[in-house]
Amino acid sequence: MSEDVNKLVDKLMHELRRGTITIGVLSQLSEPQYGYSLVTMLNEKGVQVEPGTLYPLLRRLEKQGLLSSKWDTNESRPRKYYYLNHLGRMVYDELCVEWRKIVSSLDFIIEEDRGN
Amino acid sequence: MMKMIDRYLYAVSKRLPPSQREDISEELRGLIEDMLDSKVGDREATEQDVEEVLVALGSPSELAAKYGGVKESLIGPRLYYTYISVIKVVLFSILLAMGVVFAIEIIMDPVSILEHFIDFITNTITVAVQALLWVTVCFVIADYNGWNPRSLTKGTHYKWSPKDLPIIPDPKKQIKRSESIIGIIFSILFLIFVTFSNHLIGMFFFENDDLVGVAPFLDQDVIGQYLPIIYLIVAVGVLKECLKLIIGKWTKNLAIFNLLINGVILALIFILLKDNLIWNPHFMQDLTQLSDVEPGTEIYSTIEKIWDNSRLGLVVVFLIGVLIDTVISFYKALRKDASFR
Numbered sequence: 021m022s023e024d025v026n027k028l029v030d031k032l033m034h035e036l037r038r039g040t041i042t043i044g045v046l047s048q049l050s051e052p053q054y055g056y057s058l059v060t061m062l063n064e065k066g067v068q069v070e071p072g073t074l075y076p077l078l079r080r081l082e083k084q085g086l087l088s089s090k091w092d093t094n095e096s097r098p099r100k101y102y103y104l105n106h107l108g109r110m111v112y113d114e115l116c117v118e119w120r121k122i123v124s125s126l127d128f129i130i131e132e133d134r135g136n
Numbered sequence: 137m138m139k140m141i142d143r144y145l146y147a148v149s150k151r152l153p154p155s156q157r158e159d160i161s162e163e164l165r166g167l168i169e170d171m172l173d174s175k176v177g178d179r180e181a182t183e184q185d186v187e188e189v190l191v192a193l194g195s196p197s198e199l200a201a202k203y204g205g206v207k208e209s210l211i212g213p214r215l216y217y218t219y220i221s222v223i224k225v226v227l228f229s230i231l232l233a234m235g236v237v238f239a240i241e242i243i244m245d246p247v248s249i250l251e252h253f254i255d256f257i258t259n260t261i262t263v264a265v266q267a268l269l270w271v272t273v274c275f276v277i278a279d280y281n282g283w284n285p286r287s288l289t290k291g292t293h294y295k296w297s298p299k300d301l302p303i304i305p306d307p308k309k310q311i312k313r314s315e316s317i318i319g320i321i322f323s324i325l326f327l328i329f330v331t332f333s334n335h336l337i338g339m340f341f342f343e344n345d346d347l348v349g350v351a352p353f354l355d356q357d358v359i360g361q362y363l364p365i366i367y368l369i370v371a372v373g374v375l376k377e378c379l380k381l382i383i384g385k386w387t388k389n390l391a392i393f394n395l396l397i398n399g400v401i402l403a404l405i406f407i408l409l410k411d412n413l414i415w416n417p418h419f420m421q422d423l424t425q426l427s428d429v430e431p432g433t434e435i436y437s438t439i440e441k442i443w444d445n446s447r448l449g450l451v452v453v454f455l456i457g458v459l460i461d462t463v464i465s466f467y468k469a470l471r472k473d474a475s476f477r
Contacts, residue, residue, distance in 0.1 A: 054166070055163065055166075055167055056166070056167055056170040056171065056174075060174075070192075070194075071167055071171065071192075071193060072192075072193050072194045072198070072199050072202060073202065075163065075164065075167060075203075076199075076202040076203045076204070079160070079203065080204070091162075097165075097166050097169055097170075098162060098166060099163075099166050100159075100162075100163045100166070
C-alpha cells in the first residue's frame with residue numbers, strides 16, 4: 021500500500037516540480053551561469069533538476085526572450101553562459117509575487133482542512 | 137570513448153532543426169564532459185563511465201524531443217528535415233522554371249500577357265500540388281519501410297543503451313546534399329520546360345538585342361506522344377536523388393539500387409531516341425528563316441554537321457554520364473571504412 025502511495029506521490033511531485041523549476045532557474049541567473057553549474061547550484065539548494073531537462077529549458081527561456089546568452093571560449097572547454105535580461109528580471113519579479121499568492125492560499129486551504 | 141559521445145550528439149542533432157544543431161551539440165558536449173569529470177574525479181574516464189553518463193542523460197530521441205524536436209508523425213523525426221528540404225527545393229525549382237517560362241513567353245508575345253499570366257498561375261499551382269503529393273507519398277513509404285539508419289525512437293518503455301547509437305557515416309562515403317538538390321532542381325526545370333514550353337528549347341536568335349525567335353530542337357507535333365517517357369525518366373531520376381538524400385551515404389544496397397535506376401533511365405532514353413522522331417525535322421529551315429545564314433554557305437554546312445552529330449553525341453554523353461555515376465557509387469560504397477580507433 022505504501023509503495024502505491026510513494027509511486028503516486030512521485031508522479032504528482034514530478035508534475036508539480038516541472039512548473040517550479042522555471043522560477044528556480046530564473047532566480048539563479050542574475051549572474052551568468054552555464055548549464056551544469058546551474059544544475060549543481062540548484063541541487064545543492066534542494067531544487068531537483070536533471071541536466072536533460074534543464075538544458076532544453078534554458079534554450080526555451082532564451083527563445084522566449086527572458087534569458088540572454090554568450091559563449092565563453094576562453095576556458096579549457098567552451099561553455100554557453102545564460103543570464104537574466106531586463107524582460108527576464110521583470111517576469112521573474114512578477115512570478116515571485118504570483119508564487120507567494122499560491123503559497124499563502126494553499127497554506128490557508130491546508131490549515132483550514134486541518135482545523136476541521 | 138570520445139567516439140561514443142560523437143555518436144550520441146549525432147543521434148540527437150539529426151532530430152533537431154538544422155539551424156540549431158551545431159550550437160546545441162557544442163553545449164551538450166560541454167555538459168557531457170562536465171558530467172564525466174564530476175563522476176570520475178581525478179581517475180581516467182572509462183568507456184563504462186561514458187555509457188553511464190549518456191544513459192543518465194536519456195535517449196537521444198527523448199532529449200531531442202525536450203528541445204522541441206520533431207515528434208512521431210506521418211513522416212517521423214528521422215526523415216522530417218530531409219522531407220522539408222526536398223519540398224523546399226522542389227517548390228523553388230517549380231516556381232523558378234515557371235517564372236522563366238512566363239518571362240520568355242511575354243518577351244516573345246507581349247500582347248497576350250494576361251493569358252500568359254493566367255497560364256503561369258494555374259500551371260504553377262497544378263504542378264506544385266502534384267509535386268507535393270508525390271514527394272509526400274515517397275517519403276511516407278520510405279519512413280514506413282525504415283529506409284534509414286536504425287531508429288532509436290521506440291518510446292520510453294524501451295530500455296535505451298548507448299550501444300544502439302547509430303554510427304556516424306564516414307565522410308568519404310557521405311553523399312553531398314547539394315549534389316542531390318541540384319539534381320532535383322535541374323530535373324524539374326527540364327520537366328517543366330518540356331511540358332509547357334518545349335518550343336522554347338532550342339536555338340535563340342537575337343537582332344539588335346531583341347529576341348526574334350527560337351528554332352526548336354524538338355518536334356512539337358510528336359513530343360506529346362513521348363511525354364510519358366520523359367516524365368518517367370524525370371520521376372525515376374528524382375526518386376534516385378531523394379533516396380540519396382534519405383540514406384545520406386553510399387552503401388552497397390544503395391549502389392545496387394543506383395545501378396538498377398540508371399539501367400532503367402538508359403533504357404527509357406533509348407526508347408526515346410531510338411528512331412530519332414522527337415527531333416525537329418525542319419530545324420535547318422527554321423534556322424535560315426530566323427537568321428541570315430543561307431543554305432550552301434560554309435557556316436550553314438558547319439551548323440548542319442553539328443546538328444546531325446549532336447544527336448548521337450547526346451546519347452554518348454548520357455551513356456558516359458550514367459556509367460561514371462554507377463562506377464563512382466560502387467567505388468564509394470565498397471571502399472573500406474576509414475579506420476576509427
